[in-house]
Amino acid sequence: MQSTLSELEQEVIDVFVRMAGVLNLQRSVGELYGLLFISPEPLCINDCMNKLNISKGSTSQGLKILRSFGAVKPVYIPGDRRDFFEAESALRKIVTGFVNEQVRPHLENGKERMARLESLAAASSDEQEFFLERIKRLRSWQKHANLLLPFALNFIKSD
Amino acid sequence: MQSTLSELEQEVIDVFVRMAGVLNLQRSVGELYGLLFISPEPLCINDCMNKLNISKGSTSQGLKILRSFGAVKPVYIPGDRRDFFEAESALRKIVTGFVNEQVRPHLENGKERMARLESLAAASSDEQEFFLERIKRLRSWQKHANLLLPFALNFIKSD
DNA sequence: CAAATCGTTCAAAAAATAATGAACAAACCG
């Protein structure tokens, strides 16, 4: 049942494993996306685990993550009750999904947090001026980030 | 020798620890930057390790990383032989340094890699057309990334 | 120059993260 990867598959998967590293995703997620990206046919969980030689749990979990931000989409295959998947190849969709699902939640500091920081700074007796300047700067950074994200998404025109 | 963090310091450090998580930097690096960011005075290694209650090794290593991409700069204090540091607060400098030092090296695939992929795809007998299309797409993504990065850096106008 | 201070390095330990696979539930099949 143990399949083997072509050289092309290996190389492509390697590219996505590196990307996964940069994006804070686990290796197996990169492997899965790479495999599907270079696969002419949709694959089911069993295909994936055999090809990549990873466990069923990792495969199921990895595909779940990829689905969560739309990097992978389910494909219905008539007369087969297994779930098949193929790679989403529209960069824009993937990046949008990734930012919304994986990045934004981690930055959910938002207003309350900043307000709290500001009041703490204002409450300090010494160095109050310096502290307030810093919090202001933090606010400015936050604004920059909030502006840049949609802007960057828009930058990706074609798919 | 064990110092304690004010509530303001704690909160600010927490913000940067979260950021560190998103950016794939270790917790202690986030702590160090946060501490320096909210410190009105430059701090030396000993100040940092005492305030944050982390080891000398972590402190030295963490400051090294922060220096490597210009998030922290050395400050000369006359008559003191210890090394003092303060946080760089120009967002643009930090982001530029971070991208150049921490992100780009990991994406150093570049031309040779793509050429290799293309020749592998071209060498395949079956599905050659599909494979070539995918490699082309990968190339297009790479191009997008290479365009976006400088563009994003430029987006950060003020400091 | 001996003692003290400072910062770095790196092997070992600790902690955090990811992968495994058995147990399970759901859907199908005869």
Next chain:
DNA sequence: CGGTTTGTTCATTATTTTTTGAACGATTTG
């Protein structure tokens, strides 16, 4: 129904990453 097949979950295991702190070299000080 009872037996398969399929996919998910989650406690345990394995791996990777991070931290620690002792050892060290370099510099300063008395």
